[in-house]
Amino acid sequence: MQTDPSATRIVAWNIRAGGGRRVDGIFGQLVAWAPDCIVLSEFRATAPSQRLAQLLHAAGWTEQRTTTDATTPSRNGLLVASRVPLRLARLRGQRPASDRWLSLHVRDAPPFAVGAMHVPNRVSGRKDDFHAGVLAVARRWRPGAALLIGDTNSGKIGIDEESPTFNQREDRWMSDLAAAGWQDAFRALHGDRREFTWYSPNGGNGFRLDQAFCNSLLLPRLRSVRHCWGASSWDPRRDALSDHAALLLDFE
Numbered sequence: 001m002q003t004d005p006s007a008t009r010i011v012a013w014n015i016r017a018g019g020g021r022r023v024d025g026i027f028g029q030l031v032a033w034a035p036d037c038i039v040l041s042e043f044r045a046t047a048p049s050q051r052l053a054q055l056l057h058a059a060g061w062t063e064q065r066t067t068t069d070a071t072t073p074s075r076n077g078l079l080v081a082s083r084v085p086l087r088l089a090r091l092r093g094q095r096p097a098s099d100r101w102l103s104l105h106v107r108d109a110p111p112f113a114v115g116a117m118h119v120p121n122r123v124s125g126r127k128d129d130f131h132a133g134v135l136a137v138a139r140r141w142r143p144g145a146a147l148l149i150g151d152t153n154s155g156k157i158g159i160d161e162e163s164p165t166f167n168q169r170e171d172r173w174m175s176d177l178a179a180a181g182w183q184d185a186f187r188a189l190h191g192d193r194r195e196f197t198w199y200s201p202n203g204g205n206g207f208r209l210d211q212a213f214c215n216s217l218l219l220p221r222l223r224s225v226r227h228c229w230g231a232s233s234w235d236p237r238r239d240a241l242s243d244h245a246a247l248l249l250d251f252e
Helices: 020-033 047-058 127-140 168-179 185-190
Strands: 008-014 037-043 063-066 077-082 086-088 101-106 112-118 146-151 210-214 222-228 246-251
Touching: 008 020, 008 112, 008 146, 008 210, 020 047, 020 246, 037 047, 037 112, 037 146, 047 063, 047 077, 063 086, 063 101, 077 101, 077 112, 101 127, 112 127, 127 146, 127 168, 146 246, 185 210, 185 222, 210 222, 210 246
Parallel strands: 008 037, 112 146
Antiparallel strands: 008 246, 037 077, 063 077, 086 101, 101 112, 146 210, 222 246
8 A cells, every 4th residue: 555645656466358257356356455546458349358447436546548449349459447537548650559558648747648558569570669669759859857667578688598598689679778767666776686577377486577667756755665466365376366476666
């Protein structure tokens, strides 16, 4: 539960396949974390996801933007839900695919922008283009304090993986974001500490796939970053609510 009224909390969470029968538990956990702004990956136009959006709206997260399409309800998209007003950020030039990307201005005090993303995996054949789109946005960003956040399906070789998985392109994308002035929020506060946000269901190997990158105007406001596995009252398993840990960030 958030206890400091002067802080702004953002939660990013891949809720796995639209939430399914887990949406009530997911909603309860989000309420317990008490964020000001929520970024959900694998949100869908299915009935469970829509129920989750309705529950969040009724609980005060009334500002909502999504990339889902009712004509393809099982397709993974994004939901950004906020207690404070949201406005679409209009970007020119190359940018990521619209079904996995949302750029929004959050009218907090002080305001900031969020680039919510869910980077496609390698098998999709879309990953490199998506990486290029995010990097293009990062390199030309001008409007002010901003955060890029979500499930990136990427990481640094040897530190964000328990067994070798990431390739040079994924590693270089992380480095290129840093070179463009966007710092990995977790690494900014925790250095080389190893934590994982997803575990392979077959090998049980861990990977840090969920990340946030702050630009130079937002980074000084960063207070804390942590990974949290959702807690279920009926199932003690780590992945009872989702196969991903959530990413919680607090800002001044």
